[in-house]
Amino acid sequence: MTTTETTLFKEIETFISQLDPKTISEERKEVLQPLTDYIQEKVNNKEAIRINFICTHNSRRSHLSQVWAQAISNYFNIYNVTCYSGGTEATALFPVVAETLSNSGFQIKTISEGNNPVYSIKYSENEHPIIGFSKKLTDDFNPKSGFAAIMTCSQADGGCPFIVGAEKRIPITFEDPKAFDNTPQQAEKYNERSIQIATEMFYIFSQINA
Numbered sequence: 001m002t003t004t005e006t007t008l009f010k011e012i013e014t015f016i017s018q019l020d021p022k023t024i025s026e027e028r029k030e031v032l033q034p035l036t037d038y039i040q041e042k043v044n045n046k047e048a049i050r051i052n053f054i055c056t057h058n059s060r061r062s063h064l065s066q067v068w069a070q071a072i073s074n075y076f077n078i079y080n081v082t083c084y085s086g087g088t089e090a091t092a093l094f095p096v097v098a099e100t101l102s103n104s105g106f107q108i109k110t111i112s113e114g115n116n117p118v119y120s121i122k123y124s125e126n127e128h129p130i131i132g133f134s135k136k137l138t139d140d141f142n143p144k145s146g147f148a149a150i151m152t153c154s155q156a157d158g159g160c161p162f163i164v165g166a167e168k169r170i171p172i173t174f175e176d177p178k179a180f181d182n183t184p185q186q187a188e189k190y191n192e193r194s195i196q197i198a199t200e201m202f203y204i205f206s207q208i209n210a
Contacts, residue, residue, distance in 0.1 A: 006074040006124050011105030016075050019195070021203040032200055034170045036207045038148050039078070043210055049073075049081040050147035054156050054163070058087030058134040059094045061152040061174045061193070067101055067130055068198040069205075071123040076205045083130075084147070086137030088156055092116045093132050094178070100190045104198075137163065172200070 008016070024032075035051075042049040051069060055062035066085040073081035098119055102108045107122040111131075119132040135141055137149075137160075149166035154173045163169050174197060180189040 005077050006127055008071060008075060008124050009105050009107065009122075012071055012123055013075065013105075015104050016072060016198065016202060019199045019202045021199055021206065024200060024203055028200070029203070031172055032204055034168070035148065035150060035172065036204050038168050038170070039081075039204065040208055042080075043078065043208055047080075048146070049078075050084065050143045051081070051150060052084040052086055052137065052142055052147050052166070053150045053152050054086050054088075054137050054160065055151075055153040056088050056155045056159070057091040058085055058089075058136075059091050060097055060177060060190075061197070062087065063093055063097050063132055064101070064194050064197045065150065065152050065172075065174075065201070067106065067121055067123070067132070068194070068201045070130055071106075072198065072201045072205050074124065074127065075202075076208065076210070078205055078208055078210050082143075084142045085132075086135055086139060086142050088137065088159055090116065090134045090136050090139075092134050093119060094181075096177075096181075096186060096190050098132070100187075100194045103191070104194065 039049055053062040053065040062085040066083045070083040098108050109120045111118040111120050116134050120129040121132050122129040145165040148168040149163040151171040152174055177189045177193045180186050
């Protein structure tokens with residue numbers, strides 16, 4: 001069976017092509033290496049690659065990581081990758097995260113309203129959208145086994161020493177843009193964090209020999 005390449009929306013493709021992995025320090029590359037190694041091993045063995053990005057509230061950093069990793073794996077034509085996100089508790093996907101992704105070219109629709117809205121996040125005309133909403137890491141939406149658990153915040157990293165079903169637990173923590181909520185710098189800081197996460201996902205998947 002031949003695999004057809006995924007065509008990302010042009011705006012997303014342009015955004016990704018302008019990311020600069022040279023901005024990543026050598027120390028940070030060491031933090032990212034275990035995830036690179038995990039993905040490469042799965043590719044070598046022709047196995048499914050499941051990555052669950054975990055943060056305390058599953059509201060900001062874990063969603064940005066999930067969405068960018070899914071889109072960038074497709075950018076590099078690395079198939080069989082499914083990205084998830086979860087939290088130690090469920091809250092809501094913070095609306096500014098959706099706005100930030102929309103500004104980068106993702107097509108976002110609100111599927112349902114309420115205290116924990118559900119979003120459709122599309123990065124390609126022909127691929128399933130990512131379904132974005134806040135959920136616990138044990139939610140039925142997430143894999144039960146055979147996945148890498150990526151701890152995107154230090155609180156979840158310290159509070160979850162063991163993730164049930166995870167083949168690998170890898171801390172890749174990011175500073176929380178929540179600190180700038182309701183300030184004049186809010187949009188700038190969310191965009192800054194989104195670019196950092198996208199750049200690091202770009203670096204990781206650019207290292208993979210498919």
